Amino acid sequence: MLSLVLVAACAAEDPEHSAEARTSAIINGERITSLPEVVLVVRVNSRGDVIGLCSGTAIGPRHVLTAKHCVYDEVSEGNYRAIAPGSLRVGVGHDVSRPSSIHVVDRVYASPGADVDMDISIGRDIAVVQTSTAHGAPLREVARAQPRTNNPVEIVGFGRTSTTSGASGLKYRGTTRVKQVFLGVFSTDGVSWTCQGDSGGPAFDAVGRIVGVTSFGEDESCSISEVYFSDVSYNIELIESAIGTAACTSRPEICNGADDDCNGIVDDGCGGLGEACFGDDECESGACRLVGGDPVCVQDCNPATNASICPTGYVCEITGCDIGSCVAGTPGPAAVDAPCTADADCATSWCVDAPDGGRRCAQQCTEGGSSCPEARVCVTDGFPCGECRVPVPGDPLPFGSACAVGTDCIDGLCRGGFCSRSCTTDPECPASHRCSAEVCVAGEPRPPGALCIDAAECGTEAPVCAEVDFESVCVAECSDGSCTDDYLCEGGLCVPPG
Structure with missing residues (x-):
């Protein structure tokens, strides 16, 4: 190499x-x-x-x-x-x-x-x-x-x-x-x-x-x-x-x-950010949406990861979990954890209720998704969206946090240096994760018939990585002789037809 x-x-x-x-x-x-x-x-x-x-x-x-x-x-x-x-x-x-x-x-x-x-x-x-x-x-x-x-x-x-x-x-x-x-x-x-x-x-x-x-x-x-x-x-x-x-x-x-x-x-x-539009096909960004009641060209952004950065003069206005739009404006002056009254006050464009009854600036995150800044972890409290918080010393860490041993984690599982949890099927794991060997690991599960290197890449729907027609693909087992979606049961495995 x-x-x-x-x-x-x-x-x-x-x-x-x-x-x-x-x-x-x-x-x-x-x-x-x-x-x-x-x-x-x-x-x-x-x-x-x-x-x-x-x-x-x-x-x-x-x-x-x-x-x-x-x-x-x-x-x-x-x-x-x-x-x-x-x-x-x-x-x-x-x-x-x-x-x-x-x-x-x-x-x-x-x-x-x-x-x-x-x-x-x-x-x-x-x-x-x-x-x-x-x-x-x-x-x-x-x-x-x-x-x-x-x-x-x-x-x-x-x-x-x-x-x-x-x-x-x-x-x-x-x-x-x-x-x-x-x-x-x-x-x-x-x-x-x-x-x-x-x-x-x-x-x-x-x-x-x-x-x-x-x-x-x-x-x-x-x-x-x-x-x-x-x-x-x-x-x-x-x-x-x-x-x-x-x-x-x-x-x-x-x-x-x-x-x-x-x-x-x-x-x-094509229309630039902030220019009037009537449809997505008129915008450089490919997105025409209502802002302040008027249709204008906007750009998608991710308030959690900043994977899409807004140009100078625009801020990422949060519209949902991991979803936002670049709209005209400047980031607020307040840093994470600083008091606020509205999203516009915060550099992260997110003002949330604080435990003391007030409000404070926070950074959005999703379980197992975007990474939080150093020394912070993503706390979701069971909701799709969470916020990056400084962990309480001694408290177990949530899913996706860096760990050394299982006792560091809420679910008692530390895999590959990150907190995980047990599972039996892929839907039990967060988005962009799959269930492998009864543990949630990073990566989308590969569907039946998809190419694979080893079984760890395959989803629970087709958990075996087997060679079929000189290619390694994800397949399901068929101990009872039946398969779905026109797959054929051969040698105990559901293989694609042909």
Whole structure:
């Protein structure tokens, strides 16, 4: 696996983060065998063993877009040298252990120089590898416009899929949204994010063009959901030096978070935040709602996670549990726990009743969902939404809190460093969790027929991960010989027909 140490991304305004390189898979993603244009980019030793794993996207009959740090080797701290093209391979397929075809790389296009750390920081973490033979994968177009905050993107890669396991090499995809945009670099934050092994993989925009290349994340354990990408439009000159003029199929411009008409502008002609509208399809954000009695364009935000940040001059007005809208205004001055009389008084836009009879500012959270700031835990008192509170010393901790032993937790279960609880079925666990080995664990349960790596990924409806037609899928047992949904009982397991 790659072990490159990457620096923080920085540009016109620097995102103040340090990061570690990752041969990235998708956390909270979906196992897929489709999207053949997303390929493996691997480094091999003299025996042909894989010693470095990255992802990439086919953009020409013999060309694959990937990350520059995937084609360089760190020989000492901060010192890099180019990997010989002959040591690189492109693998087409969905599983590193059994690709449908393998192609030797005979040329690499990348920005000049070997200061990879600097290239990462300025959004130049991009390379194009050329194969000696046609790889046969379908091609994707590259975007010519920088994404905007809150634009939806699809991420795909072969990296890790769990914060507690180093396993990688299977293709996963997930969805997320753009959080911050800098010169040459943008970040995403959402339900799914990249991890070690996804480096070089794509972020696709709403029309399927490659808008970003996975570059780095904030911690080696992949527990932080904000991750960073090199902006493809910022590197179009390098890309076209390899493949010639990049194709861009023009479409009528609609408000979808993409540059449909290839003019280098996302959603031109669409209404911005606060502008009058008559329907969702008239807004850059894709959301037209009543604010103060008038229909205006708004942007969704999450008051618990801030996964979608409101622009300057707008605040996240809470409309429900984990749901809010960016509306014109400025955050209130009062910090969490400070007295308040209305939501507008609080920096978190949430003023709640306090035990002493007054009111105080609080931060919203959901059980097992968004994380609370350090030294606070999510207390829900049995309701869907809770608030981040400082725990009372000696009191057991609620679900999702960091723990060391079972006695730290209300339900007496500490799994993977977090408080959990017993279960027998998936619905007994919070959203985005499943019941595995009678304990609630993070991750949506995989339904019957879904691809899996092991049984821990499967839901209680189909708890067995079995090989069916050379693929591992979640299936149910059928001791009585009966199955549902046209599944067939074979060998004690309900398998998909055909």
